[in-house]
Amino acid sequence: MSTRQVLLVNPARYLKDTYIFPPLHLLYIAQSIRRTGHEAEIVDIPYLINTQPEKFNLQDDSGIDYVLSKDFDILGIGSVVSSYSYCERLVKKVREKRDGLPIIIGGSLGLPVKELWEKHAPVDYICESDGELVIEQFMKCYPHNKEALRNIPGLHYLNEDGKYVGNKPELPMSLDYIPFLTYEEVDLEYYVENQRRWIKNVLCSGNYQFREDERFLPLLMSRGCVYECTFCFHFNRLHRKHSPKYIADYIEFMMHKYGATAFQIMDDLILINKKWLHEVCDEIIKRGIKVSFFSSGGKPNIVDKEILEKMKVAGFRRISYGIESGSQTMLDIMKKKTKVQDNYKAVSLMKEVGMPCTVNIVFGMTGETKKTMNETKDFLVSLDLTSKEYYAALATPYPGSPLFQHVLDKGIVEDTREYLFNLGGYADYKYNLTDMPRRKFLNKVIDLAYQVDRAYYKKRNQCRKILSITLEKYIKMIYHAIVPPDTRGRIKLKARLSDLIKGIFGMK
Numbered sequence: 001m002s003t004r005q006v007l008l009v010n011p012a013r014y015l016k017d018t019y020i021f022p023p024l025h026l027l028y029i030a031q032s033i034r035r036t037g038h039e040a041e042i043v044d045i046p047y048l049i050n051t052q053p054e055k056f057n058l059q060d061d062s063g064i065d066y067v068l069s070k071d072f073d074i075l076g077i078g079s080v081v082s083s084y085s086y087c088e089r090l091v092k093k094v095r096e097k098r099d100g101l102p103i104i105i106g107g108s109l110g111l112p113v114k115e116l117w118e119k120h121a122p123v124d125y126i127c128e129s130d131g132e133l134v135i136e137q138f139m140k141c142y143p144h145n146k147e148a149l150r151n152i153p154g155l156h157y158l159n160e161d162g163k164y165v166g167n168k169p170e171l172p173m174s175l176d177y178i179p180f181l182t183y184e185e186v187d188l189e190y191y192v193e194n195q196r197r198w199i200k201n202v203l204c205s206g207n208y209q210f211r212e213d214e215r216f217l218p219l220l221m222s223r224g225c226v227y228e229c230t231f232c233f234h235f236n237r238l239h240r241k242h243s244p245k246y247i248a249d250y251i252e253f254m255m256h257k258y259g260a261t262a263f264q265i266m267d268d269l270i271l272i273n274k275k276w277l278h279e280v281c282d283e284i285i286k287r288g289i290k291v292s293f294f295s296s297g298g299k300p301n302i303v304d305k306e307i308l309e310k311m312k313v314a315g316f317r318r319i320s321y322g323i324e325s326g327s328q329t330m331l332d333i334m335k336k337k338t339k340v341q342d343n344y345k346a347v348s349l350m351k352e353v354g355m356p357c358t359v360n361i362v363f364g365m366t367g368e369t370k371k372t373m374n375e376t377k378d379f380l381v382s383l384d385l386t387s388k389e390y391y392a393a394l395a396t397p398y399p400g401s402p403l404f405q406h407v408l409d410k411g412i413v414e415d416t417r418e419y420l421f422n423l424g425g426y427a428d429y430k431y432n433l434t435d436m437p438r439r440k441f442l443n444k445v446i447d448l449a450y451q452v453d454r455a456y457y458k459k460r461n462q463c464r465k466i467l468s469i470t471l472e473k474y475i476k477m478i479y480h481a482i483v484p485p486d487t488r489g490r491i492k493l494k495a496r497l498s499d500l501i502k503g504i505f506g507m508k
């Protein structure tokens with residue numbers, strides 16, 4: 001058997017991609033490839049752009065030329081659909097320079113937009129769902145056993161008519177077949193430091209004493225989600241898990257090999273199966289493992305005091321909830337399958353248990369009105385939160401999600417490719433889904449944060465703080481009206497003005 005070299009590319013998603021985690025998906029795939037006796041190398045484009053800005057950027061083909069300077073027999077690209085425009089450019093250039101070289105893509109970049117690939121830059125294969133199993137079988141069959149290749153579960157290939165056809169993936173419910181990750185091939189210290197900084201900055205107020213020497217690594221305890229929120233994309237509606245023993249072994253392995261002291265849990269939804277989570281916490285407590293966990297994805301209607309208390313003992317320091325809205329109308333539109341009261345109870349319980357939490361809110365879905373936004377404001381005020389304790393995202397339809405189908409059906413988006421080329425960053429809100437004028441809606445988001453803060457400080461008689469946030473609100477509105485989103489990160493005007501205001505009011 002001749003050894004093949006597979007190059008795995010993590011493309012950038014936006015103009016200024018600040019993704020700070022190691023490319024976990026490609027690390028898993030690289031391990032699978034090596035298990036078959038072949039070689040794999042990873043190129044992480046966001047890492048190159050962030051660490052060598054003088055050499056790499058997204059406006060030109062510097063990252064693509066770097067990919068082409070490598071020696072490889074197969075190209076793999078794994079990412080989310082927002083990287084489509086970059087990847088189409090990459091695929092076209094690889095075709096131009098290295099015609100005949102097989103290209104395989106995976107993640108939401110692939111199947112949800114397969115028609116675009118068929119029409120504009122046909123890649124040879126698209127991988128559906130878990131790439132590890134697919135690539136392992138692929139490497140065993142490629143290139144000689146064409147028949148076997150076509151029968152690989154989860155692999156879609158281009159047929160004679162230029163259409164992708166393939167088989168449903170096999171999805172083991174236990175994920176314990178996946179070997180532990182190793183990080184030797186990436187610049188681990190870069191990711192450890194970036195995660196540390198990010199966690200520190202996003203930590204809401206609470207009782208957690210942030211340790212400056214904390215070493216963060218990502219941790220995947222499960223994959224998938226059984227819910228169908230309209231703005232979210234999933235390949236399937238399954239929640240597949242590692243066993244408590246595997247998770248505890250993995251944590252100990254990361255502690256000893258890489259000095260990990262804290263983990264950012266990357267699961268789509270962790271609080272979904274309470275029995276399993278109890279067992280995971282029990283195993284961690286039983287072994288006396290002392291690390292911190294920061295976790296996204298708690299389903300509010302599943303939470304109770306008992307599980308939160310156990311999670312706290314096991315080392316959980318913060319959980320974020322996908323609350324999304326304080327309006328029942330909006331929760332129903334989003335198919336959240338939760339009630340406003342459940343959400344209220346879940347956040348209140350966190351306060352009772354003494355664990356900080358972040359409340360994720362999505363503004364600007366279809367059906368959003370001034371009334372529903374006011375309901376969300378009332379909800380946040382009733383919880384006595386500040387704007388630092390909730391994260392406001394603006395609704396963005398991604399191909400593959402029911403929300404995207406809706407914008408296609410309504411004619412809000414007519415051309416998916418053009419849409420993806422103009423998508424921009426998460427704060428752009430290029431497509432207004434509400435019935436309000438766009439600027440009015442965006443100002444309402446800013447005003448809502450102000451109202452929430454104002455209520456908080458009023459309750460505490462902090463008049464100077466109220467004056468400061470009032471001035472800040474108007475500056476923010478003007479700033480957002482005149483400075484385009486792409487420029488905001490570069491000039492940092494808002495942060496400077498905010499510092500100035502704090503200085504004037506003696507808040508520094």
Ligand code: SF4
Binds near residue numbers: 225226233268269
């Ligand atoms: S938003 Fe969260 S709960 Fe809803 S489908 Fe996505 S992962 Fe599941």
